Amino acid sequence: MAVVMPEAVPGRRSVTILGATGSVGCNTIDLIRRNPSDFRVEALTGGRNAALLAEQALLLRPRFVAIADPEAYGVLKKALTGSGIEVAAGPEAIVAAAERPADWVMASIVGAAGLAPTLAAVRRGGIVALANKESLVCAGELVMREVARSGATLLPVDSEHNAIYQVFDFERRDAIEELLLTASGGPFREWTRNAMASVTPKQAVAHPNWDMGAKISIDSATMMNKGLELIEAYHLFAMPEDRISVLVHPQSVIHSMVRYRDGSVLAQLGQPDMRTPIAYTLAWPDRMDAPVGRLDLGALGNLDFAEPDMERFPALSLARDALRAGGTAPTVLNAANEVAVAGFLAGRIGFLDIAGVVDHIVTEMSHGAADSLDVVLAADAEARARADEFIAVKST
Numbered sequence: 001m002a003v004v005m006p007e008a009v010p011g012r013r014s015v016t017i018l019g020a021t022g023s024v025g026c027n028t029i030d031l032i033r034r035n036p037s038d039f040r041v042e043a044l045t046g047g048r049n050a051a052l053l054a055e056q057a058l059l060l061r062p063r064f065v066a067i068a069d070p071e072a073y074g075v076l077k078k079a080l081t082g083s084g085i086e087v088a089a090g091p092e093a094i095v096a097a098a099e100r101p102a103d104w105v106m107a108s109i110v111g112a113a114g115l116a117p118t119l120a121a122v123r124r125g126g127i128v129a130l131a132n133k134e135s136l137v138c139a140g141e142l143v144m145r146e147v148a149r150s151g152a153t154l155l156p157v158d159s160e161h162n163a164i165y166q167v168f169d170f171e172r173r174d175a176i177e178e179l180l181l182t183a184s185g186g187p188f189r190e191w192t193r194n195a196m197a198s199v200t201p202k203q204a205v206a207h208p209n210w211d212m213g214a215k216i217s218i219d220s221a222t223m224m225n226k227g228l229e230l231i232e233a234y235h236l237f238a239m240p241e242d243r244i245s246v247l248v249h250p251q252s253v254i255h256s257m258v259r260y261r262d263g264s265v266l267a268q269l270g271q272p273d274m275r276t277p278i279a280y281t282l283a284w285p286d287r288m289d290a291p292v293g294r295l296d297l298g299a300l301g302n303l304d305f306a307e308p309d310m311e312r313f314p315a316l317s318l319a320r321d322a323l324r325a326g327g328t329a330p331t332v333l334n335a336a337n338e339v340a341v342a343g344f345l346a347g348r349i350g351f352l353d354i355a356g357v358v359d360h361i362v363t364e365m366s367h368g369a370a371d372s373l374d375v376v377l378a379a380d381a382e383a384r385a386r387a388d389e390f391i392a393v394k395s396t
Contacts, residue, residue: 012037012038012039012040013038013039013040013103013104013282014039014040014041014042014101014102014103014104015032015039015040015041015042015102015103015104015105015106015282016041016042016043016044016062016097016098016100016102016104016105016106016121017029017041017043017044017045017105017106017108018045018094018097018098018105018106018107018108018109018114018117018118018121018132019045019046019047019106019107019108019109019110019114019131019132020044020045020046020053020056021046021047021049021052021053021056022047022108022109022110023216023274024106024108024131024157024274024278025046025106025108027274027275027278028106028108028278028282029056029059029060030275030291031275031278031279031282031288031290032060032282033059033060034289034291035288035289038288039282041060041061041062041063042062042063042064042100042101042102043062043063043064043065043066043097043100043102044056044057044060044062044064044065044066044097045065045066045067045068045093045094045097045109045117046066046067046068047067047068047069047109047113048067048068048069048071048072049072050067050069050072050073050075050076050079051075051079053065053067053076054075054076054079054080057080057083057085058079058080058083061083061085062085063085063086063100064085064086064087064088064096064097064100065080065085065086065087065088065097066087066088066089066090066093066094066096066097067088067089067093068089068090068091068093068094068113069089070089070090072089073087073088073089073090076089091113091116094109094116094117095116095117095120097117098117098118098120098121098124099120099121099124101124102126103126103127104126104127104128104129104281104282105121105126105127105128105129106129106131106157106278106281107121107128107129107130107131107132107135108129108131108132108157109132110132110134110215110216111132111134111215111334111338112134112138112331112334112335112338112380114132114134114135115132115134115135115138115139115373115376115377116373116377118130118132118135118143119135119139119142119143119146119373121152122143122146122147122150122152122154123146123149123150123152124150124152125150125151125152126152126153127152127153127155127281127284128152128153128154128155129155129157129278129281129282130154130155130156130157130158131157131158131278133158133228133229133232134228134334136231136232136235136236137228137231137232137330137331137333137334138330138331138334138335138370138376138380139331139370139373139376140231140232140234140235140330140370141235141370141371142370142371142372142373142376143235144235144236153284154236155280155281155284156232156236156277156281157274157277157278157281158229158232158277159255159256159272159274159276159277160181160182160229160233160255160256161229161232161233161236161256162255162268162277162280162281163254163255163256163257163267163268163277164179164181164233164236164237164256164257164258164268165236166268166280167257167258167266167267167268168237168258169258169260173238175260175261175262176239176258176259176260176261177243177259177260177261178243178244178245178258178259179233179237179239179243179244179245179256179257179258179259180245180246180247180256180257180258180259180265181226181229181230181233181244181245181246181247181256182246182247182248182249182252182254182255182256182257183223183225183226183246183247183248183249183308184220184248184249184250184252184272185223185248185249185250185306185308186220186221186222186223187203187204187206187221188204188221189248189250191312192312193311193312193352196312196351196352197350197351197352198350198351199221199350199351201214201218201344201345201347204217204218204221204344204351205217205218205221214345215338215341215342218341218344218345218354219337219341221351222313222315222351222354222355223308223313223315223316224315224316224318224319224337224354224355224358226246226308226315226316226319227315227316227317227318227319227320227333228319228334228337230244230246230316230319230320230323231319231322231323231330234323241320241323241324246308246316247305247306247307247308248305248306248307248308249303249304249305250304251300251302251303251304252272253269253270253271253272253295253300253303254267254268254269254303255267255268255269255270255277256268269295269297270292270295271292271293271294271295273290273292273293275290275291275292276290276292278290314355314359315337315354315355315358318333318355318358318359318362319333321362322362325367326367327367327368327369327370328365328367328368328369328370328375328376328379329362329367330370331370331376331379331380331383332361332362332365332367332379332380332382332383333358333362334380335361335379335380335381335383335384335387336357336358336360336361336362336383336384336386336387337354337358338384339357339383339384339387339388339391340353340354340355340357340358340387340391341354343357343387343388343391343395348391348392348394348395349391349394349395353394357387357390357391357394358387360390361383361386361387361390364386365379365382365383365386367379
């Protein structure tokens with residue numbers, strides 16, 4: 001049954017969802033549909049799935065809808081004819097959506113493509129729920145500088161950073177000793193390197209705990225996602241790299257922890273359901289009901305932890321090295337990884353080749369200061385071109 005979103009009234013939060021057709025976007029819409037009197041949708045954007053974006057628009061009745069792929073414009077426009085909803089297409093339209101007046105913006109466009117619209121949302125101010133970790137990986141200093149300048153509130157949506165945010169004492173930073181990012185370990189946490197050499201894309205996207213898109217699932221399988229999250233945590237919480245640790249926790253119940261200098265360790269626990277961190281940001285600074293299963297620790301029984309195996313999962317070391325190198329090194333790391341993951345999904349390279357491609361490109365390129373969007377985008381483009389060329393040579 002369709003839910004028609006009511007017009008804005010005082011006290012109702014206006015929202016924009018960048019990346020509405022992705023996993024995080026769909027979960028955000030699920031929460032909004034369940035609370036139609038609390039929210040009004042200003043804008044929705046999608047990548048190329050015009051049919052789903054049109055369905056979402058007719059359901060939520062935003063004022064503006066944009067799709068990144070210009071070739072999908074005709075399908076979207078036809079589906080929304082007569083609806084009164086403004087329709088646009090192309091990268092500029094996605095940025096325009098981010099710039100529209102909304103109290104709260106979900107930034108969930110996957111990959112470096114989300115950087116420009118995320119920056120646009122940050123520069124406008126307001127609340128930005130950040131599910132696009134690549135924005136901070138590629139341009140963390142730039143994004144955080146714009147957050148400070150605009151007065152925007154940046155709320156992390158990644159379950160790990162959201163967990164840390166909930167137990168991080170911002171008024172007493174000097175009491176914090178360490179951040180502990182938990183990782184499920186992915187589907188291959190107990191596999192040997194030899195066994196992982198024959199992993200198929202179908203196996204790699206089958207995450208044991210979380211329901212995510214293909215790219216994020218592959219990053220989880222290589223543990224690159226945890227490397228990217230380490231870089232993200234460095235910028236979000238202004239914590240030195242050597243005070244951010246990764247701990248494998250297969251049950252994905254403890255989403256991350258903060259260790260304090262008195263020996264206390266504070267953790268946020270919950271079911272592995274993205275609607276929990278999304279709901280936290282959507283209602284912030286209040287709380288809202290979320291349709292997630294309630295955690296039963298008695299039934300769960302055991303919580304297991306282990307140090308990550310850096311030899312079997314070298315992506316973690318690559319990410320930490322890039323963070324230490326600074327400048328555009330994390331930008332290059334992310335770009336090469338995106339190309340390598342796409343190459344694996346397309347059958348051009350093997351699973352273990354993903355980290356090898358990233359290592360080669362990061363080592364090959366020089367890394368200047370990431371002090372402007374143009375510099376970041378140029379480094380990103382060069383890294384992608386070199387990674388694609390390197391894969392082409394390897395696959396011949």
